[in-house]
Each structure stands twice: as C-alpha cells, then as structure tokens.
Amino acid sequence: MNALTYVESGRFALLEKPKPELRSPRDAIVRVTLSSICTSDLHIKHGSVPRAVPGITVGHEMVGVVEAVGDQVSTVRPGDRVTVNVETFCGSCFFCRHGYVNNCTDPDGGWALGCRIDGGQAEYVRVPYADQGLNKIPDSVSDEQALFVGDILATGFWAARISDITPEDTVLILGAGPTGICTLLCVLLKNPKTVLVCEKDPARAAFVREHYPQVLVCPPEDCKAFTLAHSDHGGADVVLEVAGGADTFRLAWECARPNAVVTVVALYDQPQILPLPQMYGKNLTFKTGGVDGCDCAEILSLIQQGKLDTTPLITHHFPLSQIMEAYRIFENRLDGVVKIAITP
Numbered sequence: 001m002n003a004l005t006y007v008e009s010g011r012f013a014l015l016e017k018p019k020p021e022l023r024s025p026r027d028a029i030v031r032v033t034l035s036s037i038c039t040s041d042l043h044i045k046h047g048s049v050p051r052a053v054p055g056i057t058v059g060h061e062m063v064g065v066v067e068a069v070g071d072q073v074s075t076v077r078p079g080d081r082v083t084v085n086v087e088t089f090c091g092s093c094f095f096c097r098h099g100y101v102n103n104c105t106d107p108d109g110g111w112a113l114g115c116r117i118d119g120g121q122a123e124y125v126r127v128p129y130a131d132q133g134l135n136k137i138p139d140s141v142s143d144e145q146a147l148f149v150g151d152i153l154a155t156g157f158w159a160a161r162i163s164d165i166t167p168e169d170t171v172l173i174l175g176a177g178p179t180g181i182c183t184l185l186c187v188l189l190k191n192p193k194t195v196l197v198c199e200k201d202p203a204r205a206a207f208v209r210e211h212y213p214q215v216l217v218c219p220p221e222d223c224k225a226f227t228l229a230h231s232d233h234g235g236a237d238v239v240l241e242v243a244g245g246a247d248t249f250r251l252a253w254e255c256a257r258p259n260a261v262v263t264v265v266a267l268y269d270q271p272q273i274l275p276l277p278q279m280y281g282k283n284l285t286f287k288t289g290g291v292d293g294c295d296c297a298e299i300l301s302l303i304q305q306g307k308l309d310t311t312p313l314i315t316h317h318f319p320l321s322q323i324m325e326a327y328r329i330f331e332n333r334l335d336g337v338v339k340i341a342i343t344p
C-alpha cells in the first residue's frame, strides 16, 4: 500500500509498504477512507518533534472502515465506519480512569499514531486499544462531517469543556486557524453572551466573519482595546489561547479580567514568561493542554444532531497519490487553504 513516510528531518516521501497486520488482541486494522493534514505533521517534517520516529507513516486525522479486529476488541466490528482518535490510551490506568487520557501511562499512550507508530496518511492503519481509539460514525454522518472528530475537534471540545464558560461570559479566542475554529464552534455550544476572535491573517479573519457572523473579529494590535470595549468587567471572562505566536500568551492574560480562566491550547516553539509580579492580585486561573481526547462519542452525537459542522473547514481535496502537492499548498497556506481532505 501507499504510505506517506517520515524519511528524515525535512523530508516526507510516499512509499510502498506492506499492509499493517494485527499485533495484539486489542488492535484493529482500519481501511482509511479519508485523512487530513495537521500542523503537527509539519512539525514532524521540520524535525521539531524529537519523539517522532523516522520511517513511520505520518497522519493522525482520519476516518475509515474497520477491516479486522483482535479477539479482545468489543466495541467495533469489521465493516463499521469509525473515527480514529489521535491519542492512544489503555482505558484502565489511573489517568485514563479519571479522563486524563493524554497522560495514559501505557508505553504507547498519548500521541503515538503518525508520530511513534504508523499513522493514517495511507491506505490502512493499525489502531492499538481499538475499544478506546475508535468510535462508530452514525449512518447519517458523512466521512467529511466526521473527519476532524479525533483530533482538532476533540481539542476544541476539550478546551471549551475545561474553560467553565457561562451564558454571562465574554469569551476571547486567540487564533482562527483550524483548531481555533473548532474551539470557536465548541465555545458557541456553551452560548456565552459575547464571543470575540483575534486573528492576524486577513483571510482567516474573513473566513470567521463569513461563516460565523455572530462572532466579533479583531486583529492582535487592537485586541486589548477591543476586548475591553466588548466586556463588562475590564476584560474577557474566559480566554482561550489557540494561536501559539511569539506574543500571544502575554496577550491572553493581559486581555483577561481579574479572576478569569485562561486556557492555553496552543503549542509554542519557545518557552513563555509567566510574569507573576505583574499579575499579582489579578488572581487568574490557568489551564494548559494537550487534549484529553475522550469525548468523541459525544462530539459525533452533536454532529448527528446538526449542532456541530466542521465541513466548511475542508477547502481542498486531493487523492493520496498527490499528497505531496497537498502538503505544498497546506504548508505555504496557498489558495485560501484551511484543511485538506485526502482520499486513498
């Protein structure tokens, strides 16, 4: 089968590999029907994910059809359409039992697929702990509707869940990339009074204005004044930082009102400064990533009910045979790209 492979730092290549096989009674083999490219894949390509293993098949956003299951898999059967979770987790350790699946203590726990073990920018993928890693897609939900459930939509859902949003709140989201927009959609489910989005890229700001007209959008240079003007208590009640820029962590806490919640979803390239003397008395609560991806069944149900729709994010389609061209467009943000759907 064809599989996009992390050859060495700076280089991916579409290689011919053997089809994966079951290795454990808790594994499943999934025939990939649609996958996508994530910014994290670019981080692997650029060598900035040290734990990524050269030679692995990349890709951790995918949906497909179960082809085979091990003896101990009970929640899915061959023929089921499924979402695949970006995180591998055992379901039984201390962290899994508390819903903190990102910190599963299993050796394969956490982000393994498409990083430390073979992922899904390929025709088939082996999914360990399939009872935890796969969720059945309802018949009325399409592959495109379900494509982001296991990764960026799980992240947005988790971020909104832990941010304690109430209907009285002004919520500020920094960053309107694909994960920022998924976060926005999940924040809107909480019905806060006002939602503000800060985005520096005019094309992405325009995307938010076009698709979500109830949301107020501003550029970073206006963000503090804009937030002050649209909030009741001297800043946002909740800030979700999804931008990960050089100055956006600082912007996040500066735009927060006293006693606000600041949820940091972003992954930074550089260490950030937490200037406690300047913050003294502001009494902020910080919550930090990464995603505990254990809400996929609930997310699929919300999609089925028509309450969540990420299909506008899919701006481009490519066959797997042309995935290198898809990467060129995604990496260079050409042609108004938000997300690309890849068909094997």
Ligand SMILES: [Zn+2]
Pocket: 038, 039, 040, 041, 060, 061, 086, 151, 152
């Ligand atoms: Zn990702």
Ligand SMILES: [Zn+2]
Pocket: 089, 090, 091, 092, 093, 094, 095, 096, 097, 103, 104, 105, 106, 109
């Ligand atoms: Zn675990």
